[in-house]
Amino acid sequence: MTGKNIGFKSFLQGAHYDHITFTHCLIHREALAATKLAPELNDVLQDAVKIINFIKSHALNSRLFSNLCKDTESNYTTLLLHAEVRWLSRGQSLRKLWLLKDEIEIFLTFYNREK
Structure with a gap:
């Protein structure tokens, strides 16, 4: 999209908009910040991921x-479904x-009662 030969950036430069600056991969800074979470927040996130993946990874659980x-x-x-590759999906x-x-809470209570 912002390639220097083909894309939005080359289109603007070809149209003589040279005063516009482009920043490559601004998202990567936020991704790096998200990987360095405090241990308490990371534990909460891991528990949330376990709950979500428990429900979504089994078709029966998902339907119920x-x-x-x-x-x-x-x-x-x-x-x-939380994917570790896509950090944007965390939020x-x-x-x-x-x-x-x-x-x-109702689902997990019912599931534990049935076991």
């Missing part, structure tokens, strides 16, 4: 959780986890 959310008339019916995953915390 979706049905539970529909029955409780929740605004959302699914969680976002979205945690946000959805927080919004569905009551449903998750």
Whole structure:
């Protein structure tokens, strides 16, 4: 998108907009900052990832959780699967986890009772 030969950057430079500066990979700084979390925050994040992946990685659990959310008339019916590669998904995953915390508590309580 911002390539010097083909892309937005070359288009603007060809149109004589040389006063515009481009910064390459601004996101990488934020990614590096996110990898150096405090141990307490990292523990919370790892627990959240375990919960999300437990529900999403098994098709039956995912369907049961979706049905539970529909029955409780929740605004959302699914969680976002957290991928370690995509650090941007952390915030979205945690946000959805927080919004569905009551449903998750019901689901995990029911799951443990059935075992």
